[in-house]
Amino acid sequence: MxxxxxxxxxxxxxxxxxxxxxxxxxxxxxxxxxxxxxxxxxxxxxxxxxxxxxxxxxxxxxxxxxxxxxxxxxxxxxxxxxxxxxxQVMGEVRLGILPSSAHPLVTRLFQRLQAQHPGIRLNITEGQGVVLDTLLDSGALDLAILFRFQPPSSAEEKLLCVVHTYLVSPPGAALTAEPTVEFARLDGLRLVLPRRPSHWRNALDETARSLGFRLESVAEADSLTVQRELVAHTPGLYSILGPFTVVADLQAGRLQASKLVGPDLCRHVTLALPKQGKLTPACRVVAAAIEELVASWGHQLTEPPISEPDVPDRLASGR
Known part of the structure; x- marks a missing residue:
């Protein structure tokens, strides 16, 4: 007709x-x-x-x-x-994330996209950095949120924020009662650590070796939830985690944490883009939304917390 x-x-x-x-x-x-x-x-x-x-x-x-x-x-x-x-921008975006960035970042990202760009569908893969790097290089992912030990030096990665590292224990442990703890004091501690292969586990082991001792791993787990729960329920057990992983547990009084120094193990959280091929309009929208969310939170992976007396400012801010 x-x-x-x-x-x-x-x-x-x-x-x-x-x-x-x-x-x-x-x-x-x-x-x-x-x-x-x-x-x-x-x-x-x-x-x-x-x-x-x-x-x-x-x-x-x-x-x-x-x-x-x-x-x-x-x-x-x-x-x-x-x-x-x-x-309207439409299409699927395959996003790789580390377990620690699953919430609230991905949760808030999804809510924003539903409100502003309902035609965009997120396909989310959670994994360790080595796995996500491989998937990104092979073209199986469009974007990935990764930890790096150095600031990004190429156009394929954008710095989102810098996070420090904390020794985490059950409440009442004397070692984590102070704002900071020297890395050397991990010598002899019973630790739950991430499983190998892991860039982060390698970095922790190398730091300990440079100080003349070996980390005592009594349990290994990829899951951050498993690590936190083991520590919360086991007196004398410690873990080494980022601030965004334990803020809720600190607020609930389930864990206690102190910033590791000497050296200060900081990691750079980056938004990694594919090394080849152009980003689709949907990918560009998602990438911009991730950057905007992290910037609005003061360049942290967590929303600004409600101030509470039992949550140290040094940890709540991730600094």
């Missing part, structure tokens, strides 16, 4: 005159008449009856006009919806 011809037919039916429509459209009457004649042939018979004053619809024409008005209205609504869709 030719949309302009349908509009012309209905316009003639409303005007009741070929000449009026020709004048309105600034064309000759014969041009309008020829189009109507062709349309009548497509519809199987005469749609108009010529009179001395113009044209009137035949019975067939009345039925055709009635149905075409509904069709035209539906078609125009559909076209408007398609125009609106064309202005």
């Amino acid at each position: 030719h949309l302009p011809t349908v509009r012309l037919f209905l316009e003639v039916a409303e005007a009741g005159s070929l000449s009026k429509v020709a004048l309105r459209r600034q064309t000759v009457q014969s041009h309008i008449s020829r189009q109507i004649t062709d349309f009548e042939a497509q519809c199987g018979g005469p749609l108009f009856r010529r009179t001395g004053r113009g044209v009137v619809l035949t019975e067939h024409g009345v039925r055709v006009a009635s149905r075409l008005r509904v069709w035209l209205n539906d078609t125009e609504h559909l076209m408007e919806e398609m125009r609106l869709d064309s202005s």
Whole structure:
């Protein structure tokens, strides 16, 4: 069905005159008449009856006009919806995240996208840095939030924030009662550590070796939840975690933490982009939303916490 011809037919039916429509459209009457004649042939018979004053619809024409008005209205609504869709960013974005960035960052990201860009679908992969790096390089991920030990030096990665490292214990432990604790004091501690292979585990082991001792791992777990729960329920057990991982437990009084120094083990949280290929519009929207969220939280992976007496400011801010 030719949309302009349908509009012309209905316009003639409303005007009741070929000449009026020709004048309105600034064309000759014969041009309008020829189009109507062709349309009548497509519809199987005469749609108009010529009179001395113009044209009137035949019975067939009345039925055709009635149905075409509904069709035209539906078609125009559909076209408007398609125009609106064309202005919306749509598509799937495959995002790789570390377990510690799952909440609140990804939660708030999803809520923002649902409100502002409902046509974007997140496909989220959670894994360790080595795995996410491999998936990003292979093209299986579009974006990834990663930890690096050095600031990003290429256009493929953007710095989101810098986080420090904390020794975490059950409440009441003397070692974590002070604001800071020397890394050397981890010598002989019973620790739950991340499993190998892990860049972070390697960095912890190397730091200990540089200070002349080995970390005593009595349990290993990739899950940060498992690490926290083991420490919270086991007197004398410690873990080494980032601030955003334990803020809620500190607020609840389930854990205690002190910043590790000598050396200060800081990590750079980066948004990694694919090394080859261009970002889709949906990927660009998601990348910008991640950067905006982290910046709005003071360049941290957690929202600014509600101030509470038992949550040290040094840890709540991640500094």
